[in-house]
Amino acid sequence: xxxxxxxxxSSGIGAATARALAHDGWTVIxxxxxxxxxxxxxxxxxxxxxxxxxxxxxxxxxxxxxxxxSLGLLVNNAGGAVGxxxxxxxxxxxxxxxxxxxxxxxxxxxKALLPALEAASGMIVFMSSTAADGAYEGGAGYNAAKxxxxxxxxxxxxxxxxxxxxxxxxxxxMVKTPEFSLNRFHGDRxxxxxxxxxxxxxxxxxxxxxxxxxxxxxxxxVNIDRMTVRPRAQAAQHKVYRVxxxxxx
Numbered sequence: 001x002x003x004x005x006x007x008x009x010s011s012g013i014g015a016a017t018a019r020a021l022a023h024d025g026w027t028v029i030x031x032x033x034x035x036x037x038x039x040x041x042x043x044x045x046x047x048x049x050x051x052x053x054x055x056x057x058x059x060x061x062x063x064x065x066x067x068x069x070s071l072g073l074l075v076n077n078a079g080g081a082v083g084x085x086x087x088x089x090x091x092x093x094x095x096x097x098x099x100x101x102x103x104x105x106x107x108x109x110x111k112a113l114l115p116a117l118e119a120a121s122g123m124i125v126f127m128s129s130t131a132a133d134g135a136y137e138g139g140a141g142y143n144a145a146k147x148x149x150x151x152x153x154x155x156x157x158x159x160x161x162x163x164x165x166x167x168x169x170x171x172x173x174m175v176k177t178p179e180f181s182l183n184r185f186h187g188d189r190x191x192x193x194x195x196x197x198x199x200x201x202x203x204x205x206x207x208x209x210x211x212x213x214x215x216x217x218x219x220x221x222v223n224i225d226r227m228t229v230r231p232r233a234q235a236a237q238h239k240v241y242r243v244x245x246x247x248x249x
Contacts, residue, residue: 002072002120004216005029005063007054007109010037012177013127014077016205019045020213026073031063054078054105064112071116073216076106077127079149081184084138095141102145107152114165121220123166125212126153130173130228136237157225166223168215173230174240176202198242203231 004021008014010032018028022045030038030045031052042049050066053059079102082094110124117124131139132146153169160167174196181192196202208229215224233241 002070002122003027003029003067004073004075005031005067005071005109005113006075006077007031007052007105008078008080008127009041010034011179013172013175013205013208014075015041016209017075017077017212018047020206020209021073021075021216022047024213024217026216029063029067032078052078052109054109055100057108060108060112063109064116067113067116069116070120071113072120072122073125074110074113074117074122075125075127075212076109076149078105078109079127079145080180081131081142081145083141083186084184086138087140090141095144098141098145099148103148103152106149110152110156117165118163121164123168123216124153124156125215126150126167126169127208127212128153128169128171128226130171130230130237132171133228134237166220168224169226170208170211170215171226171228172203172208173228173234173237174199174202175205175208177205198244199231199233199240200243201231201233203229 004026006014006018009018009030018030018041022028028045028047029050030042030047031050032038033053035051038049050063052063082097083091126149128150129146131142132150135143153167157167176196181195185191211227211229
């Protein structure tokens with residue numbers, strides 16, 4: 001194995017992915033803004049901590065310099081959701097934040113690290129979302145951001161068809177992590193908890209990390225274009241089995 005970069009590695013899916021890849025033998029560069037967290041994680045997995053804000057050209061340039069000329073795997077995990085208001089009450093500053101991190105940040109990191117990935121015949125994993133599959137009420141800003149990220153992955157797969165770089169998009173459905181919904185609802189614990197209320201066994205960060213570990217470990221000629229991953233209780237974006245609600249009906 002060689003070197004992997006995981007952006008957004010300070011918590012949730014990013015941190016779990018860094019641990020899973022290190023267990024598989026990768027030397028993992030943990031990249032995120034929260035230096036204390038990635039420093040602790042890097043020490044745990046014998047990796048490297050590189051502070052990185054994916055919305056900053058200068059910060060991403062420093063990440064590329066730290067990576068060096070060769071990179072086996074890039075996991076574009078940095079991003080997230082902010083708010084869940086309908087369009088007529090949209091907080092456009094929140095929409096801008098989501099676009100900056102999920103779309104422009106992903107493009108910025110990918111562009112900067114592509115030469116190193118090509119040098120190592122590497123792989124890019126885009127951590128997308130089932131939010132890219134279709135709209136849902138209150139989700140337009142996040143739908144647009146994740147849809148934009150999907151288009152980066154799909155366009156690059158066409159653009160690099162004759163170059164030795166694999167491109168995979170992983171699309172999680174309902175994943176319960178300590179921070180995703182809490183950040184989305186600006187720290188409102190009650191609203192964050194309601195997202196998962198009554199759902200028997202939503203996905204965990206470790207479940208998604210296992211998907212990254214698996215696709216990155218396949219033979220080099222095998223490419224998983226897109227992997228959609230949901231908990232069994234989530235039949236579709238809008239259809240989720242909830243124990244308490246089911247019994248009340």
